[in-house]
Amino acid sequence: MRSEKQIQFIRSTLIVLLLSMGAVVMLMPFYWTLITSVKTPSETATFPIIWVPSKITFEWFVKAWHAKFPTYYMNSVIVAVVVVLSNVFSSALAGYIFAKYAFPGKNFLFTMVLATMMVPFIVILIPAYYLVAVWMGIKDTLWAMILPALISPFGIFLMRQFTTTIPDELLDAARIDGASDFRTFWQIVLPLCTSALSALAIFHFIWIWNDFLWPLLVTDSDRSRTLPVGVAMFALPRWSQTNLVVAASVLVLAPLVIVYFVFQRAFVQGIVLTGLKY
Amino acid sequence: MEAPTEALSPREFERPPQGAGRRFQPFVLWLVPILGLLFVFSVLPIFGSFFLSFFDYEMLQPLKFVGLGNFIYAFTQDTVFPKTVLNTVYFAFVSVPISMAISLVVAQFIFGRRHFQSGWRTIYFLPVVTPVIAITIVWRFILQPSRFGFLNAILGNFGIPPQPWIGSQVWVIPSLILVSVWSGLGYNMVLFLAGLGGIPYSFYEAAKIDGANEWNMFWKITLPMLSPTILFTTVTGSISALQIFSIPYVMTRGGPENASRMIVMWIQETGFSQFRMGYASSLAVLFFLFTLALTFIQLRALRTQWSY
Numbered sequence: 001m002r003s004e005k006q007i008q009f010i011r012s013t014l015i016v017l018l019l020s021m022g023a024v025v026m027l028m029p030f031y032w033t034l035i036t037s038v039k040t041p042s043e044t045a046t047f048p049i050i051w052v053p054s055k056i057t058f059e060w061f062v063k064a065w066h067a068k069f070p071t072y073y074m075n076s077v078i079v080a081v082v083v084v085l086s087n088v089f090s091s092a093l094a095g096y097i098f099a100k101y102a103f104p105g106k107n108f109l110f111t112m113v114l115a116t117m118m119v120p121f122i123v124i125l126i127p128a129y130y131l132v133a134v135w136m137g138i139k140d141t142l143w144a145m146i147l148p149a150l151i152s153p154f155g156i157f158l159m160r161q162f163t164t165t166i167p168d169e170l171l172d173a174a175r176i177d178g179a180s181d182f183r184t185f186w187q188i189v190l191p192l193c194t195s196a197l198s199a200l201a202i203f204h205f206i207w208i209w210n211d212f213l214w215p216l217l218v219t220d221s222d223r224s225r226t227l228p229v230g231v232a233m234f235a236l237p238r239w240s241q242t243n244l245v246v247a248a249s250v251l252v253l254a255p256l257v258i259v260y261f262v263f264q265r266a267f268v269q270g271i272v273l274t275g276l277k278y
Numbered sequence: 279m280e281a282p283t284e285a286l287s288p289r290e291f292e293r294p295p296q297g298a299g300r301r302f303q304p305f306v307l308w309l310v311p312i313l314g315l316l317f318v319f320s321v322l323p324i325f326g327s328f329f330l331s332f333f334d335y336e337m338l339q340p341l342k343f344v345g346l347g348n349f350i351y352a353f354t355q356d357t358v359f360p361k362t363v364l365n366t367v368y369f370a371f372v373s374v375p376i377s378m379a380i381s382l383v384v385a386q387f388i389f390g391r392r393h394f395q396s397g398w399r400t401i402y403f404l405p406v407v408t409p410v411i412a413i414t415i416v417w418r419f420i421l422q423p424s425r426f427g428f429l430n431a432i433l434g435n436f437g438i439p440p441q442p443w444i445g446s447q448v449w450v451i452p453s454l455i456l457v458s459v460w461s462g463l464g465y466n467m468v469l470f471l472a473g474l475g476g477i478p479y480s481f482y483e484a485a486k487i488d489g490a491n492e493w494n495m496f497w498k499i500t501l502p503m504l505s506p507t508i509l510f511t512t513v514t515g516s517i518s519a520l521q522i523f524s525i526p527y528v529m530t531r532g533g534p535e536n537a538s539r540m541i542v543m544w545i546q547e548t549g550f551s552q553f554r555m556g557y558a559s560s561l562a563v564l565f566f567l568f569t570l571a572l573t574f575i576q577l578r579a580l581r582t583q584w585s586y
Contacts, residue, residue, distance in 0.1 A: 015387045022384060023401045026460070030404070032428050033416050045426035048435065094312045103306045109313060116320040120521055122542050123566040126549050126559050127326025128319060134337070148319040151312055181305035210409045212524045213542070217550060228411040232528055235415050242419055249412035260407045264400050267407060271465065272472040 030257075037061065037247040044242050060247035064234070068222045069251055072230035076209060079145050079226060083208045084201050086150040091200060094151075095159025096189050100171065110160070117153040121214070129217055144218035145226065149208060155200050162196040163189060199270035202263070209256065227252050331563045335556035348560035359561065361536050362544040365451060369540065370519035373455040378511060381463040385470035386500070399471065403464035410461065414528040417457045418444070421529075444530050447537035454538060457525055466511045473507035474500070509580045516576065517569055541565055 036044060037060055039053045098110055128148060133139040138147070166189060174184045190197070212228045219225045225233065231252045235245045260267055331349070334342040352359050388398045405413060420428040423445035430440040443453045477500065485495050501508075523542040526532060532539035532547075545565070549558030 012390075015390070019384070019387050019391075019398055023398070026401055026404065026464075029413070029416055029420060029460075032420060036419070045422075045424075046431075049428065049431045090312045093308055097306055097309055101303055101306050103302065109309070112321060113313070113316065116316060116324070119320070119324055120517060120566065120569055122521055122523075122545055123327055123562045124320060124323035125545070126330060126555050126562065127323035129550075130326070130337070130555070131319070131323065147315075151316045151319070153316060153320065156312075181303065185305075206407055210411070212411055212527075213546070217546070228409055228524075231415065232411050235528070239418075245415060246419065249415045252409050252412040256407050256409060257404070260404065261400070264396075268399065268403060268468050271406075271468050 033246055033250060033253070036243060037250045039243060041243060060243045061251070063244055064248035064251055067234055067248070068225075068230065069227075069248070071222055072225055072227045075142060075224060075230075076226040079142055079149075080205055080208050082146050083149045084204050087152045087155050087204045088197050088201050090151050091155030091159045092163075092190060092193055092197060093185065094156045095161075096163045096185055098156070098160040099163040100166075100168070113153045113156050117157060125213075125217075132218060139218050140220040140224050142224055144224070145211075145215050148214070149211075152200075152204065155204070158196060158200060159193065162193055166192055195269075196273065198266060199273040202267055202270040206256070327559045327562050327566075330556050331560035333556040334554075335559075336553045337555060341556070344556070348557050349564065351557070352561060352564065358536055358539065358544055359541075362539045362541045365537070365539060366520055366522070366541045369451055369454060369458075369522060370516055372451075373458050374512065374515045374519050376455065377459045377463050377466060377515065378508065380459065381466035382470055382504075382508075384463065385467045385474060386496070388467070389471060389474045399468065402467055405461040406464040406468075408461075410524045411528060413461060414457065414525050417460075418529045421453050421457075444538075445534065447534055450530055450534065450538040454522070454525055454529065457529070458519070458522065462515075466515065469507055469511055470504065473504045477503045505580070509577070512580060513573055513576050516572060520565075520569055520572075 035053055038056045038058065040055055040057055043050045043053055098106065132144045132148065138144045170188060171184055174188050179187065210228060215226050215229045219229055222230070231248050234248050238245050332343060332345060334344050384402055388395055391398065421443040423440070423442045425431065425434060425440040427440070427443070429443070434440065442449050444450050481499050482495055485499060490498070521542050522540050526538045526540055527543060530538040532543055545558050545561045548554045548561065
């Protein structure tokens, strides 16, 4: 009869084996992307597969980069930075006011915030488009992507839950010392919320950086396209040029993958804390 | 008679919320720009959708009231809409349970590891942060129907003949499910890992003393204790699966022959390619009611299942 220890060893070996097989499946598309972006066309779609290319070329990256990618990067960065900063600031401020102030209509307004959180984006798509494209006339500008995303009902909800836990005595103490309302918020409340705020910032950054449907509809030209729309428009007429299109998607993948590996822990904790799908 | 009793009610002695002593605090006015923007870009459009759904409307042309005409048209004459509903439901109801099951197993496996735990987590979570569009472009090549497609070439190594994948009406939705499960399971896994960390270890110790084996403990302790997480991931996962757009938009454009056209793609197409914005709004309203009903049913069904 096998001892308890042996069974335990067999079990954990089996689990590691299964996890490794899963990991291969998870990483394989990335490996394929990487080798295809530097392969020559003759080695690209072959049977059997050439796992290690005999000749490495960077011409696909150079070609893809010159197809307006610097503009897409700029647009994506501008939109993401403005939206994330605005979301973090406005969510903290509104959440704090909802948590710690009394005013008429508070419950009604907070219910309104919650209700907008529940509505899928596609439901408001057409009126929102009408508003932006016809009434405001800001179609095909970065404003069309920035303005509707400046305020996040989910962020307000999250920050209200978070600031409720701040003890009132602390805020009273600041007030007695003569701090204004805004100073209390800026110097007492904000520093206490850094973990929630960084989670919110990461969450919104991934969301706005990857957003596709809305930017697809409100952009018409390269001058306002963000990376996801830019790369999709680049790929759609060029499906036959495998290496070029894959190199272009590497240009889109790489920044987030690098940022992810650097701030890996913060990313995962951010997801757990915010717990919302993007 | 009534005034004194009110004055003596216990509420009076509770600590009033901050600032309740004064009538109105000007600081609250910060909410005006914040909620104003939210109102303009999120609340008004909700009413706008319901309003437009009763009209025939093409951009820059006068509205024409049609009552319930759009809704009737959707179910009687629109041949594509029912197909997109079936496709979307098929996709969501298969991909969500598969993704949940796999991520639960992976989370359970990773949770028990003493070494390299965060390493495993990093690998499985990676697709979640990578831009959907870029990864979908990559998968489109991997799933190419010819025998030189990457997946077919791998299968070829095992002697399996090439499969048509996104080229066939039968395989196209399973292909989309494959991509979305692959890219989304890390998200559920991380939430399950957090849930597993919240289960007190003493529960398992007590069960072990009572002679329970691993299998029993999983079904009788782990699963019921994870039920809030499972409820949350099922509801949010279903809502976002029903809204799938980017993956089929890039990978199949709805083809072959509408076999992978989803509801959101159809709303986008009727509204922005055919410019029937009133009709597209009524489809959006139908979609909204459908997701609301589904969420309600899921909350009901899953809440009663485990009441610990």
